[in-house]
Amino acid sequence: MQTTRLALASAAAVGLLLAVGCTTDEIPEAETTEEATASTEEEWFVQADYEEQLAQRDIEPEGDPTTPWLQAIEPEWVDTSEYAVDGGDHTVCFSNASVSNPWRVTGWITMQQQVEVLQEAGEIGEFLHSDAADDDEKQISDIQAFIDSGECDALLISPSTTATLTPAVEAACESGIPVVVFDRGVNTDCAVTFIHPIGGYAFGADAAEFLVDNLEPGSTVLALRILPGVDVLEHRWAAAQEIFADSELEILGNEFTGGDAAEIKNIVTQYLQRGEVDGIWMDAGDGAVAAIEAFEDAGQPYPVMTGEDELSFMRKWKETGMTALAPVYSNFQWRTPVLAATMILNGEQVPKEWVLPQEPITEAELDDYLERNEDMPSLHYAKFGGEDLPGFPDAWRDR
Amino acid sequence: MSQAPVLAMRGIDKSFLGVPVLRSVDLVIEPGEVHAVVGENGAGKSTLMKILAGVHTADAGTIELGGRAVSFTHPLQAQHAGVATVFQEFNLLPELSVAENIHLGREPRRRGLIDRRAMAERTAALLSDLGVDDLAPAAKAKTLSVPRQQIVEIAKAMSQGADLICMDEPTAALADAEVELLYRLVERLRDKGVSVLYVSHRLREIFDLCDRITVLKDGERVTTVDTADITPDELVTAMVGRRIEAVFPEPLPGTETGEVRLAVTGGGNAQIDGIDLEVRAGEIVGLAGLQGSGRTEIAEAVFGIEPFTRGTVAVDGETRRITGPRKAIAAGIALVTEDRKAQGLALNQSVGANARMVLDANARVHSRARLARISGILSSLDLVSRGEDQEVQYLSGGNQQKVVVAKWLAAEPGVIVLDEPTRGIDVGAKHKLYAVIRSLAAEGLAVLLITSELIEVIGLADRIVVLHDGRIAGELPGGATEQQVMAYATGRSPA
Amino acid sequence: MGRIRTAAAALAGGGTGTVFALLAAIFIAVAFTNPGFFEGPSLMAFLKQAAPLVILAAGQYFVIVSGNFDLSVGALVGAQVVIAARLIDGEESRTLPVMGVMLLFGLAVGLVNGLVTTALKVQSFITTLGMMLVLTGAIRLWTGGAPTGSLSEAFRGPGRRGIDDVPLIGQIPWAVLIMIGVGAAAIWLMRTRFGRVLVASGDNELAAELSGGRVDTVRTVAFVLSGLSATVAGVLIGGYAGVSAQVGQGMEFTVITAVVLGGVVLGGGRGAVVAAMAGALTIEALFALFNQMALPSTIRPAAQGLIIIAAVAYAAKRRTRRPVAATATTNANPS
């Protein structure tokens, strides 16, 4: 019968393969263990990192302020000559966690534009990418596939989850090709460079401090969060809690919205039914407008609010003239990895940990940024940093 | 016979929804005996057997097996107690093989695992023991013809090593050749000392096969006799009790046969062939013949379910291409199907919803006037229900059937085909239906009556068309004798 | 009068009774946690939120009662909002034409679902699962991943605005009126010949067919109606909250749960459309209650799961335990 035949076949196959011999993608021990244990703590707040990030906000980054994506805060330059490859037209591979939200979509476009420039310049030849659609397991396969294919001169990774991607990234490092990690990190420093803005604590703190400064003591604040368990987001909330803790503000609650505008509006509306809400703290800008509309529809005064540099929010902010702040998780960081890769392949020095500046957009800068992004779609991010790329503005406007 | 009887049922009572189906029935079966239980449909045969099989539990009375008192609440208990049953509706799994079906739930095992070889061997042995050599144990049930599926059923029952095997209308679906085979099966069982409870209304089989006969009528046991001591005619009278005229209402005054309303000429398809049939207004034409002879197939062809692929159909003189139920209904044809639960009713819906289903489904026949008449139709049928909002699943079989009839009458058809209208319904409802059929004729409808109850055909039909093997074997006037009908039905011509 | 009795009995029996009981219970609980809830404005706000799900439930009911599933509604709602945003792109004048396009699109999707299921005999679960994948993919493909463009004020109207300055109620949202309209339409539709044939098809396909019912046609129409309801829901949600990448995600499961909670049996032939919509209202009320109890949002799914299983299990028991003998009869038919 069909079935039995298959059973036999598979059994035979196993035997055969055993004969062929066994290989393993090495999984280095040393640095994983204690680092990873750090991640196994269920509390997201790490005092040291928190303080470091808050400090970093006030440090003048090295490099030309007109190209923030090349700036670095307190860089510790490392030599990359070992990775230097003669000639240009390097094949650069990119394992992307997903493009499942506007922030990532914007960044991904920026990165592609940057790649084109470098391809023009003959720095990059082929640019291969794979998208894991937020599936860690799939991204691990994607990374393995890149390693095994042996085509990549450099590998860029934007991990979908810090802890879970660590082994895969280590495997990548082991393969000897230079690895560049950006956005969310991993629990290993095996990558040649890890590129990221200051971080979640800073983002959360910027927002929280703004509320503390702009609200009367005793005012009420509602915290809107996207989803639990994602470190970059959890850090934002952890920092906010820190700051709210020694303030006079009353935190009404923190709700998970999945970034769904309708959900956000429901929740805010329900809170407004039960009493005043003076401030809104968000861990990301998605759906911020819906939150504001909830106030409008309920006929309530606008809250003091922190969103993100997503244009829909900033335009609403401008239009309503409310007191608000747009904390930034620098979207321009999507340019840096490709540039870093070429630097590495040319044997130039790069920062071991490449900390990019991360400054919130204040009322003062609002008009400027709105003007610069005038004809950009509403789900575009103000600090995408691609204005000087040839594709601007069409590439971002007509997606 | 000195030893304790294999089966002794005493004083069995059973009623459904207050309608008594069995009244203190006794049944005693000796070892190695082939015992027939006969009676009209609705006489209680099947119910009695379902009680024995543990499908129903009796309201009163005792059951003894080999002298031990038993009471079954689940079919398995009956099986384990050594009573195996072959029901009319098939219990095979189409996707499983013959061997797997026969041994389902009792697979032979070696070291805890299914021993497929043993299973195949046993099956082969069993089948050849039954004299069936050309049935592959590995064949999937769905690939078998209906009669062969039934043989598998019987084999399954036998394989349970029962001392008593009950067969409910086992030959219902069998062609003559297979009937012969069945005879051999039963003989072998008897030789093995297995008793057989043989439920049937086919006199010939009963006299060929059975040692003793128990006659049921209207849920009561009339008599139990040795086959040797009774003639077929006596038996029929015992079954029917009253003389036929007494059972069936006379044609209503003013009933006269008029124009031809349904005319089939040279009709045929994959199942039937050379069908020439005329039904006139006010006429009741009976279609007789053994199961599988093509009775139902004609009904389905006329109604467009399995349309005629040859010949012509004319309704009220107008030739129609009836390719589906909608066309049939538009042409004024109604079909009261054989299986009311599967084909006739939406059981979760209310009486009202079912009664208006035909009107709702067909713009051509839908009208407020007709909707308004439905309540009248229902009460004219003496429907017993809690009102039109009651779900039909809670009605008795008879009342369910009345709803089915009502939904068709609502459409005011010119031709009505009734396929086994009285199957499995209580006597009261039965007689009501007879009356209804007569009145339909009186109203000038053309009635095509299909039934396995020879007595019904003989008692109701003005003309009897007898089918054999998908063709018309002969035609008889109303009131012909069973023997004549059976002669045609079994492919002979009456002496 | 008999009608009333039996109607009441019908409500009490099966899941239908359960859902109204549950709804009442939840409302009482809500009233306790927040007495202000039933004051005009906040009640209206609640209904406004609930409207899209209720409308989806009506659409899903048609499909389920005829013996099928529609898993594609969530994706369709999302698609509709994104389409609207991209095509309107802030131009007031385009509002109506685009709504027309959405309408056509919704109907088309429903039609495809229906035809693939009835004509190609693909189980609706698979058909609509596939449709869900196709829609999400196609829409993102079209917009490059994130919604672009923006909605016009006119488009926002139905979902967001309403009749203002109504005494003691404050605002009667258009959404609520639309919900009531759709509900009424659905109830009326189930009383038409179409509705009756639809239920019959779900209950006993063969019987319906043999009675001359166009089973495949009504089933296809059911899918089209579901697509239609998803379109209306899309307009309302888009209007209510604007565009966001996540609109509609997972809604298919919520709505099917809601319908089943309403005592409509998966597999068809049982249940009332009113109850289905009540089911949707119940779910929304449940969410509102969780929110008012300030139940940590992480626990909410668990509570939701428990309550649903409990309710459906209870209804199932009720159905199976309906005593047949009790309905046995003596009186000849009244009415």
Place this chain on the structure above:
Amino acid sequence: MSLRRLDTTALIYLALAGVVAIGGIAVAIDGGNLFSTANLVDMFTRTSLTGFLALGMTLVILCRSLDLSVGYTAALASMVAATTMDGDPNRIVLGALAALLVAGLVGAANGAIVSFLGVNPFIATLGVGLIIKGYLDTEYKGPAGLVPTAFQQFGYSRIAFVPVSTLVMLALAAAGIWFLRSTRTGHHMYAVGGNIDVARMSGVRTKSTLMTAHILCGMFAGVAGLLLAARFGTGSATEAYSNLYELDAIAAVVLGGTLLLGGRGGIAGTVAGVLILAVLDTVFNVMQINPFAKDVLRGAIIITAVAIYARRQLSRTARRPRFAAAGTAADTGRP
């Protein structure tokens, strides 16, 4: 057409061959080589996770049930495993067993709710999934636990170009095939799915069979969880269930020719289904196909496949003609 003659499983492997061939050609035209070691490795790697889930899913679907909670169960299992092991190589076995136990219990819960409370499996397992989600999100605020390197081998080491995890999957598949063929319980699953009444009448212990199917399905999900833990090096909650793994699994099962209504199909087919999906994934990756286009293609392919199976079923149901002359009528099919 001769395909009619072909037994379904064979047909599916034919389809698999076709997909591989077409994929291979497409990639070749694209200037790549689908059969390079790298791509083979990739292909097989992608089979293991869906594979584990689909194997279990096959069992429940054969019983005419469904399990929408497998994604959540896998997540839970990965958590239990990782936290129990907590980096200590000596606790590997303990952790693995704990995970399987918990997953089995979840399966048991599903089975009990379906077979004893009579809740429709769609709702039952959806609810259980929500409950697990609630528990995980409340209990763990993110990835937790640590998987010792030794156990991570399960996720990373391979023999030649076949990952160990894939071999384990194939081994389990073989075991599953054996289970369905050679054990009573396994064999009875076909009966339960085919016609539960007949099964009961024949003395099959239907409820316990259904329970077993669900428990095994849970445990397979548990194995999937172990794989996740091994590959992640930690337990991850949000990940596993945010990706609708259950729908992937169902798709693979149906693609493998198992009837969603139960009673027909088998694990051999499911393996082919899983392989087809994996091959597609790899091809898409190698050809750099836009992630959103993937969804569209997947959806279309699944529907088409099932439509083809359905077609074959239809042609089977024709009645055997008595009068060959009218053979034409044989294909009209019955209402």
